Amino acid sequence: xxxxxxxxxxxxxxxxxxxxxxxxxxxxxxxxxxxxxxxxxxxxxxxxxxxxxxxxxxxxxxxxxxxxxxxxxxxxxxxxxxxxxxxxxxxxxxxxxxxxxxxxxxxxxxxxxxxxxxxxxxxxxxxxxxxxxxxxxxxxxxxxxxxxxxxxxxxxxxxxxxxxxxxxxxxxxxxxxxxxxxxxxxxxxxxxxxxxxxxxxxxxxxxxxxxxxxxxxxxxxxxxxxxxxxxxxxxxxxxxxxxxxxxxxxxxxxxxxxxxxxxxxxxxxxxxxxxxxxxxxxxxxxxxxxxxxxxxxxxxxxxxxxxxxxxxxxxxxxxxxxxxxxxxxxxxxxxxxxxxxxxxxxxxxxxxxxxxxxxxxxxxxxxxxxxxxxxxxxxxxxxxxxxxxxxxxxxxxxxxx
Amino acid sequence: xxxxxxxxxxxxxxxxxxxxxxxxxxxxxxxxxxxxxxxxxxxxxxxxxxxxxxxxxxxxxxxxxxxxxxxxxxxxxxxxxxxxxxxxxxxxxxxxxxxxxxxxxxxxxxxxxxxxxxxxxxxxxxxxxxxxxxxxxxxxxxxxxxxxxxxxxxxxxxxxxxxxx
Amino acid sequence: xxxxxxxxxxxxxxxxxxxxxxxxxxxxxxxxxxxxxxxxxxxxxxxxxxxxxxxxxxxxxxxxxxxxxxxxxxxxxxxxxxxxxxxxxxxxxxxxxxxxxxxxxxxxxxxxxxxxxxxxxxxxxxxxxxxxxxxxxxxxxxxxxxxxxxxxxxxxxxxxxxxxxxxxxxxxxxxxx
Numbered sequence: 001x002x003x004x005x006x007x008x009x010x011x012x013x014x015x016x017x018x019x020x021x022x023x024x025x026x027x028x029x030x031x032x033x034x035x036x037x038x039x040x041x042x043x044x045x046x047x048x049x050x051x052x053x054x055x056x057x058x059x060x061x062x063x064x065x066x067x068x069x070x071x072x073x074x075x076x077x078x079x080x081x082x083x084x085x086x087x088x089x090x091x092x093x094x095x096x097x098x099x100x101x102x103x104x105x106x107x108x109x110x111x112x113x114x115x116x117x118x119x120x121x122x123x124x125x126x127x128x129x130x131x132x133x134x135x136x137x138x139x140x141x142x143x144x145x146x147x148x149x150x151x152x153x154x155x156x157x158x159x160x161x162x163x164x165x166x167x168x169x170x171x172x173x174x175x176x177x178x179x180x181x182x183x184x185x186x187x188x189x190x191x192x193x194x195x196x197x198x199x200x201x202x203x204x205x206x207x208x209x210x211x212x213x214x215x216x217x218x219x220x221x222x223x224x225x226x227x228x229x230x231x232x233x234x235x236x237x238x239x240x241x242x243x244x245x246x247x248x249x250x251x252x253x254x255x256x257x258x259x260x261x262x263x264x265x266x267x268x269x270x271x272x273x274x275x276x277x278x279x280x281x282x283x284x285x286x287x288x289x290x291x292x293x294x295x296x297x298x299x300x301x302x303x304x305x306x307x308x309x310x311x312x313x314x315x316x317x318x319x320x321x322x323x324x325x326x327x328x329x330x331x332x333x334x335x336x337x338x339x340x341x342x343x344x345x346x347x348x349x350x351x352x353x354x355x356x357x358x359x360x361x362x363x364x365x366x367x368x369x370x371x372x373x374x375x376x377x378x379x380x381x382x383x384x385x386x387x388x389x390x391x392x393x394x395x396x397x398x399x400x401x
Numbered sequence: 402x403x404x405x406x407x408x409x410x411x412x413x414x415x416x417x418x419x420x421x422x423x424x425x426x427x428x429x430x431x432x433x434x435x436x437x438x439x440x441x442x443x444x445x446x447x448x449x450x451x452x453x454x455x456x457x458x459x460x461x462x463x464x465x466x467x468x469x470x471x472x473x474x475x476x477x478x479x480x481x482x483x484x485x486x487x488x489x490x491x492x493x494x495x496x497x498x499x500x501x502x503x504x505x506x507x508x509x510x511x512x513x514x515x516x517x518x519x520x521x522x523x524x525x526x527x528x529x530x531x532x533x534x535x536x537x538x539x540x541x542x543x544x545x546x547x548x549x550x551x552x553x554x555x556x557x558x559x560x561x562x563x564x565x566x
Numbered sequence: 567x568x569x570x571x572x573x574x575x576x577x578x579x580x581x582x583x584x585x586x587x588x589x590x591x592x593x594x595x596x597x598x599x600x601x602x603x604x605x606x607x608x609x610x611x612x613x614x615x616x617x618x619x620x621x622x623x624x625x626x627x628x629x630x631x632x633x634x635x636x637x638x639x640x641x642x643x644x645x646x647x648x649x650x651x652x653x654x655x656x657x658x659x660x661x662x663x664x665x666x667x668x669x670x671x672x673x674x675x676x677x678x679x680x681x682x683x684x685x686x687x688x689x690x691x692x693x694x695x696x697x698x699x700x701x702x703x704x705x706x707x708x709x710x711x712x713x714x715x716x717x718x719x720x721x722x723x724x725x726x727x728x729x730x731x732x733x734x735x736x737x738x739x740x741x742x743x
Binding site: 049056059063302303334335336382384386387 | 638641642644645646663665666667668669671672673674675676677678679680681689690691692693
Binding site: 266307317318319320321384387390391 | 468469470484485486487
């Protein structure tokens with residue numbers, strides 16, 4: 001039901017990539033509607049991906065922000081800063097905030113993002129244990145480096161890799177604890193991973209493969225050392241867990257259909273009328289896996305936010321489908337991974353591999369169609385490969401679905 | 402596959418733009434020639450107007466050059482489809498089309514192409530002079546050939562001094 | 567609007583466009599010296615396409631920015647270095663914001679973006695993105711001016727409509743005498 005003035009009421013929960021993109025898309029179509037943005041963090045939207053260059057010392061804090069207070073004013077968005085949404089009632093079309101306020105909506109966007117995941121039993125509240133999602137997390141890491149506390153990176157996926165590079169740039173090459181037999185186990189094969197690992201090793205990074213944290217040793221100053229499952233120990237003042245992020249579905253649970261994340265169609269609509277989702281909390285169709293997946297990467301969040309905002313304001317936009325992909329500059333060595341990168345015996349896929357020195361190129365094909373690629377050293381064809389993956393595989397998905 | 406397309410007869414076109422207004426209304430909900438899939442090319446000096454729209458090439462360059470697969474066709478019916486979710490507005494199709502039938506209008510950030518309105522083209526119905534026909538190219542060609550033969554016959558009769566038959 | 571229309575089938579691989587691009591971006595430098603030193607700084611790149619395909623398959627790939635209207639590079643840019651100037655019809659890169667993450671290279675279906683170390687105005691440390699800037703001051707982009715075969719034409723939209731006019735004139739000649 002429109003507000004007293006007849007103008008549409010939009011509520012956006014979440015003030016990062018997806019929420020900001022949605023706000024801009026709404027205002028591009030609807031000048032009159034009332035937009036309220038609920039931001040759990042008391043600051044304007046900033047780029048989470050820029051936290052690692054910030055840790056590296058390459059960027060000042062101001063450079064992390066994507067919008068300033070002026071832009072929220074120009075876009076006439078009511079920014080509720082430092083407030084969390086506590087509950088949702090889709091039948092009454094209301095969002096309840098943790099300070100007791102109730103926000104009725106005509107169109108709602110859940111852009112609540114994700115939270116760092118910790119292995120079971122990790123004493124999350126302990127000083128010296130943290131994840132890397134927020135500006136607070138990044139500041140704590142910078143402070144630890146400044147105070148010469150030894151930092152360990154737990155997990156060597158894309159985020160762990162970027163943090164490792166940043167710590168090297170900051171002059172504090174870390175220990176990296178890796179559960180699998182090679183780094184980047186979800187996004188690269190062993191050979192590509194070995195090239196990256198060897199490169200980082202030259203900068204003083206120490207890798208502990210097939211290992212997990214078993215024991216945390218505290219001293220007078222806080223965390224002092226880690227005991228690993230392989231029997232070894234390492235001095236450590238700060239352990240940063242980069243073990244993935246879990247979609248923050250608490251607000252949506254019980255109100256809209258959820259799987260791992262909040263389920264949406266390609267217009268970013270949830271199962272409840274007027275409720276949309278975008279970003280790290282959304283579960284969207286993956287064009288290579290041919291199923292719904294959470295694809296928590298920046299390009300997805302921006303595109304999905306824009307599609308959701310456009311549709312909330314009465315436009316008609318569609319999201320082109322998710323594709324897992326990551327790019328990184330590993331201390332001067334470029335790395336890109338897309339789609340399905342691992343081939344298992346009997347899964348009907350082939351791999352074509354070329355390697356010269358540190359240049360590595362792997363293409364994965366399923367029934368003659370490109371479904372994935374890993375590039376190290378020379379990534380200049382990455383964009384063309386992504387286009388080829390999408391062009392072929394989207395059609396194959398339509399047949400399969 | 403595609404049998405009938407919108408064929409234009411420029412000699413009957415008055416440049417009234419009903420086709421452009423109807424097409425843009427049907428597809429975009431507004432009256433805006435810039436958003437129409439059929440466009441008039443007007444020669445004001447000669448007082449002539451030529452409608453241009455997709456002629457459904459057997460080998461569509463617009464689809465070949467599209468980097469994302471947005472410019473495509475329905476595999477069953479053959480009618481053109483622009484998958485807007487995949488279109489990045491790169492305008493490769495605009496450059497590739499030899500007759501200028503594909504466009505990325507200024508008011509849109511994705512491409513447009515005639516989709517024959519599901520088999521009942523609105524522009525054809527809207528045209529007040531019959532300058533647009535929804536017909537099979539084979540039909541048009543037969544008629545054109547017949548027309549040419551008749552013209553030729555008249556010329557021959559005149560040349561040979563025969564009376565008109 | 568600015569922008570470049572590309573017809574890869576007409577490209578002969580002569581690379582005059584690369585030279586013109588470098589020359590056009592010489593700035594305050596001596597053009598000849600810059601050409602001798604700076605060919606790596608071209609924002610348009612011609613590469614061989616590979617031998618597959620029939621006789622009509624393009625032999626060369628033209629990697630240059632198409633200044634898309636719904637640009638994937640802008641969506642993917644984690645620092646908003648890439649931005650769309652809708653009025654000018656161009657996609658710009660604000661070099662000072664680029665952190666060299668390679669996401670734009672991963673997104674662009676034309677391979678139009680390259681990352682280079684020591685790009686002027688860039689942050690110290692990493693590489694930063696550079697690509698076609700549409701030659702705003704020139705009106706017609708430098709590469710378009712020199713292309714001898716018409717593989718590069720000016721004006722993405724105008725090009726297509728001009729073809730429509732050609733058809734119109736043909737129809738004129740044919741049907742309406």
